[in-house]
Amino acid sequence: MAGVWIFSERYEQLLELLNAGRRLARSMGTKLSAMSQLDPEKAATLFSHGADAVLVLPPLSENPSLDAFIPVIVAEVRKEDPDVFLLSATLRGRELAARIAARLNTGLCGNCIALEIDRDDGALRMERLVYGGAGLQAVTCSSRPAMASIPPGTFEPAPADGEGKGVVRTLPAPPPSAVQIIERKTKTSRGTDIAEARVVIGVGRGFEKEEDLHLAGELAEALGGEIGCTRPISAELHWLPEEVCIGLSGLQVKPDLYVGLGISGQIQHATGIRSSKWICAVNKDENAPIFAVADFGIVGDLYDVIPKLIAALKN
Amino acid sequence: MPEMIACFKWVIDEAYIRRGPEGELDLSSVNYKISEYDRNAIEEAVRLREAHGGSVIPVTVAAPEAAKGVKDALSRGGDRAFFIADEAFHDLEPSQTAAVLAEVIRSRIPHDLILCGEGSGDLYAQQVGPRLAEHLEIPCISFVQKLSIEQGRLIAERKVEEGLEVVAAPLPALVTVLPDINVPRIPGVKDTLAAAKKPFVTVKRDELSGKYEAHLATLLVRATQMERQCERFGTQPEDVARFLESLRKKGAIGQKGG
Ligand SMILES: Cc1cc2nc3c(=O)[nH]c(=O)nc-3n(C[C@H](O)[C@H](O)[C@H](O)COP(=O)(O)OP(=O)(O)OC[C@H]3O[C@@H](n4cnc5c(N)ncnc54)[C@H](O)[C@@H]3O)c2cc1C
Numbered sequence: 001m002a003g004v005w006i007f008s009e010r011y012e013q014l015l016e017l018l019n020a021g022r023r024l025a026r027s028m029g030t031k032l033s034a035m036s037q038l039d040p041e042k043a044a045t046l047f048s049h050g051a052d053a054v055l056v057l058p059p060l061s062e063n064p065s066l067d068a069f070i071p072v073i074v075a076e077v078r079k080e081d082p083d084v085f086l087l088s089a090t091l092r093g094r095e096l097a098a099r100i101a102a103r104l105n106t107g108l109c110g111n112c113i114a115l116e117i118d119r120d121d122g123a124l125r126m127e128r129l130v131y132g133g134a135g136l137q138a139v140t141c142s143s144r145p146a147m148a149s150i151p152p153g154t155f156e157p158a159p160a161d162g163e164g165k166g167v168v169r170t171l172p173a174p175p176p177s178a179v180q181i182i183e184r185k186t187k188t189s190r191g192t193d194i195a196e197a198r199v200v201i202g203v204g205r206g207f208e209k210e211e212d213l214h215l216a217g218e219l220a221e222a223l224g225g226e227i228g229c230t231r232p233i234s235a236e237l238h239w240l241p242e243e244v245c246i247g248l249s250g251l252q253v254k255p256d257l258y259v260g261l262g263i264s265g266q267i268q269h270a271t272g273i274r275s276s277k278w279i280c281a282v283n284k285d286e287n288a289p290i291f292a293v294a295d296f297g298i299v300g301d302l303y304d305v306i307p308k309l310i311a312a313l314k315n
Numbered sequence: 316m317p318e319m320i321a322c323f324k325w326v327i328d329e330a331y332i333r334r335g336p337e338g339e340l341d342l343s344s345v346n347y348k349i350s351e352y353d354r355n356a357i358e359e360a361v362r363l364r365e366a367h368g369g370s371v372i373p374v375t376v377a378a379p380e381a382a383k384g385v386k387d388a389l390s391r392g393g394d395r396a397f398f399i400a401d402e403a404f405h406d407l408e409p410s411q412t413a414a415v416l417a418e419v420i421r422s423r424i425p426h427d428l429i430l431c432g433e434g435s436g437d438l439y440a441q442q443v444g445p446r447l448a449e450h451l452e453i454p455c456i457s458f459v460q461k462l463s464i465e466q467g468r469l470i471a472e473r474k475v476e477e478g479l480e481v482v483a484a485p486l487p488a489l490v491t492v493l494p495d496i497n498v499p500r501i502p503g504v505k506d507t508l509a510a511a512k513k514p515f516v517t518v519k520r521d522e523l524s525g526k527y528e529a530h531l532a533t534l535l536v537r538a539t540q541m542e543r544q545c546e547r548f549g550t551q552p553e554d555v556a557r558f559l560e561s562l563r564k565k566g567a568i569g570q571k572g573g
Pocket of ligand 1: 203204205206207229230231232233245246247248249250251261262263264265266267268269272282283284285288300301302303351352434435436439
């Protein structure tokens with residue numbers, strides 16, 4: 001049957017993939033099918049956001065581990081033979097995409113940030129970052145389907161236009177996964193959205209103790225900004241939540257002003273601040289790589305410099 | 316006692332990559348290293364061995380130059396290693412690496428648990444672990460930040476979008492680990508000397524039966540641009556004032572503060 005297929009376990013990401021998929025389906029002159037785990041009623045709203053066909057995976061009663069669906073998804077893909085299959089690169093989505101690609105014996109562009117159909121040869125050209133963000137790689141896939149996993153937020157959600165209608169088809173329930181979920185711990189989100197903030201203050205390992213983060217807080221207040229951090233601060237030290245980690249494995253920020261405090265500026269972090277309009281840094285090591293990617297840098301001890309900045313701003 | 320395989324990749328240290336005059340990646344003066352998060356995988360296997368006994372077997376698929384990486388992995392606590400090496404194994408894509416690993420592991424390395432890093436420092440495609448689990452038809456648990464073996468079962472905390480899932484799986488199984496899981500020890504001189512005496516098996520391309528064809532074709536690789544003003548300031552009050560003045564001029568901050 002061919003076509004462009006999308007899958008995500010989350011509604012927001014389905015809308016983003018519908019947007020990406022719609023464009024591809026148009027330029028390929030084919031149909032767009034959305035696969036989701038939504039209840040059929042909610043799934044039907046996907047028609048008005050651009051889906052031509054909607055498939056739903058039935059709820060799992062015993063053990064909700066999403067990977068149980070791999071055989072069902074793979075069987076459906078084998079039957080319908082889509083040209084392109086896009087999955088959102090949520091944590092679950094990345095694992096699922098790789099495992100599905102392995103079963104289908106096809107290629108997968110993991111963490112794909114741009115994709116388009118080549119006008120001349122009709123091939124799907126997919127782009128991704130390599131070497132921590134120092135390089136950009138463009139690939140095509142010679143097997144079917146061409147697969148890509150796309151980080152959340154890469155595309156805007158597809159708007160609802162028109163009253164698309166259609167029949168939602170429910171796929172068969174799979175046997176439960178060998179991976180048994182024993183407990184779920186939901187994190188409480190702080191509700192700050194640094195991806196949209198106008199000023200972002202980045203906190204790095206140059207801070208000696210968690211208590212010292214109040215300095216960053218005061219500077220953020222003086223500048224009207226939000227606080228983000230490097231991966232070690234959230235993942236290893238747990239001083240700040242995962243949602244504010246900036247970089248290759250975290251968020252991309254695009255503020256007017258980014259101020260990195262005690263951050264070395266290694267490429268995986270620098271990649272996440274690339275779209276900032278102005279980048280500033282405070283680091284006591286004049287050779288720190290952050291200075292090569294900053295517009296304005298202060299070479300000095302953050303414990304000395306931050307209070308001076310705050311004082312000068314209050315003046 | 317669990318037999319544990321820790322898969323690792325010998326990668327370019329990205330800190331040495333430069334941007335060439337034509338916007339190409341300049342790899343002329345790079346160094347290599349065991350990919351960051353694969354060190355967490357080796358470390359976790361070593362910790363499990365400390366708790367349960369068994370053995371830790373580092374395995375890599377690479378070009379012959381990666382022999383240094385095999386020594387490095389052994390100095391980090393591996394008991395014996397498998398080095399699947401061939402000139403043809405430069406720049407494999409994840410699907411090929413996973414398929415090669417699967418053939419060697421299936422036919423030659425008994426295992427209860429396979430550990431991989433969540434993604435490699437060079438490609439960060441995050442595919443080899445999950446693909447390998449599919450080839451071996453064993454359970455896969457990704458993005459693990461806590462791991463234990465209890466009564467012959469694996470108990471793992473994996474990170475998901477909404478928070479955490481604590482999961483259990485029968486062995487053999489495969490996990491990919493997050494850097495949060497441990498702090499890898501840094502091998503000392505003694506470890507390096509001990510590693511030199513540890514055995515490793517080299518497996519060549521012609522000992523394998525699979526075809527391992529690529530699915531992806533690379534059209535281009537180029538350096539990402541990041542051009543900035545790179546102005547530096549000192550720490551005296553007047554320097555700080557000039558710094559803020561520059562930001563005001565650019566409109567990055569308002570006339571009064573932020
Ligand atoms: C596959 C992969 C993905 C990754 N993804 C990410 C990611 O998404 N985001 C991310 O941030 N990292 C990521 N990393 C990690 C990244 O490589 C770096 O390790 C990390 O960004 C470093 O964090 P840092 O700058 O806080 O710490 P460090 O590198 O330790 O730097 C601390 C800096 O503080 C300076 N300093 C110390 N004391 C002071 C002081 N008193 N005053 C001023 N300056 C001081 C030091 O000079 C130093 O430059 C990833 C790594 C890998 C391998």
